[in-house]
Amino acid sequence: MNLQRQYFFVKYSVTSHNLNFCDEKLDISNSENGNITIYFNFLYTVALVIKRKQQAHVQTNKVHQQWMFNKLQEMIISLIDDGQPYDPTLIADPDTTLSVEERPVGGLGIFLIKKITDKVEYVRKTNKNYLMLTKNMNQ
């Protein structure tokens, strides 16, 4: 499946306003490139997790998502809300070397998104939180 087709899936999903349906549409597991499928699914799910955490934190449903590709073939997911300042990039990374007994359950979502994306940025401007996830799809 080429990039243009994937872009279509993403664009279509965003405009559908139905998250479950979006997720299904992004599950392009029969595509030629399984890794890209994983990335799409993973990015999407983590974006949802972050969005829900933001919703819980800011007590508002006004969280907007924007998906786009730029000319460098970077996929950029932006999550924007107008709640209290909340920077998930400040969450400490889990210690992945701990034993089973020592290792706490959870805390992997934002860590994994940091690892599989090329850039995670947070900015606060005009009383809004902007979280941008960037993934270069050429890699």
Added chain:
Amino acid sequence: MKVQVTKSADYSVAILEGRVDTTNAGELERAMSEIIEGGSNKIILDCSGLNYISSSGLSVFLLIQKKMTPLKGQFRLCSLQPGIREIFDISGFSSTFSLFSDKESAMKW
């Protein structure tokens, strides 16, 4: 997501298919907990049909491992697809869990 469990006298094999995410991670936890509570302390989770896992799914895997450890049980995962294996590597789970390339290897106790 589908979990199909086969029990023998010595061990249980659970075949996991589909995707594990926030919507069904609890279902997987219940299914695996039932196996443990049923007395099995040797479990093989066949992941050949697992094509997606979220951080919620990873948490369930860790929970199961945590339940098995004090019971001196063995929880083995086999046949992870490359994309899933990559997530395991990033999260440090590759060294936390006993991973096997195929079910036959995992069944050699």
